[in-house]
Amino acid sequence: MLGTLDGGGDRTDPDPINRLSAKVNAVVALMTPFDLARQREHSGGVPEALFVGASLDPYTSPTEVERRRYAAASPIIYVTADDPPFLLFHGDKDAAVSDEQSRAMAAALDKAGVEAKLVVISGGAHGRNFGLASADDRPAGYFVMITQWFAEHPK
Structure with missing residues (x-):
């Protein structure tokens, strides 16, 4: 949800923390229900x-x-063109959250002109090894992708 919210601070708030923006620069979402x-x-x-x-x-x-x-x-209804880039991971064997959730979010982001990358994990189930493992149980490559995503999208 944080990725699609404005996150702008409230300049009129007496608390200096609440005056700061909480907008994020990039998002990685794992097997997330967006709608x-x-x-x-x-x-x-x-x-x-x-x-x-x-x-x-x-x-x-x-x-x-x-x-x-x-x-x-539902984060999907808040998608706007000024949202940060999203990297979405979802297993195609997820019984808890349908991979259609991430597919719909990727489509909504694309329609708004927001950079989005969807990685569908073949054989991936919900929560199994961080929810990213394929049938061969090698999630390390996904952690590298996540690290690169954040390195490539600083502001």
Whole structure:
């Protein structure tokens, strides 16, 4: 979520810390749910309901408070052209968070003109060896990619 929020400080706040920007320069996201309403369809809804404090059923109208709460908690709706570059990792065998989440986020970032790279891990499952291991269990190359990503995107 931090990658898609403005992060601008509040110049009128009396606390000097709150006057500073919290905007990040680059993002690495691992097997992340970016659209909680769609993730709810995949997971059965319990984790999202606990996080958002509301549950959705298939008949919930988009104008209801519950639907708005899910949208407000979903980073994908905050994507704008001034967002930092994103490196997304997702396993194609992730049973907890569908890889469609990262595919949709990459598409939304691309549409906004934000640099995004999606790395789909063949055989990767959720949380297994940092969620990045393929069937051969060699995640070290992914850590190198992450290090390079941050090195290439300083501001």
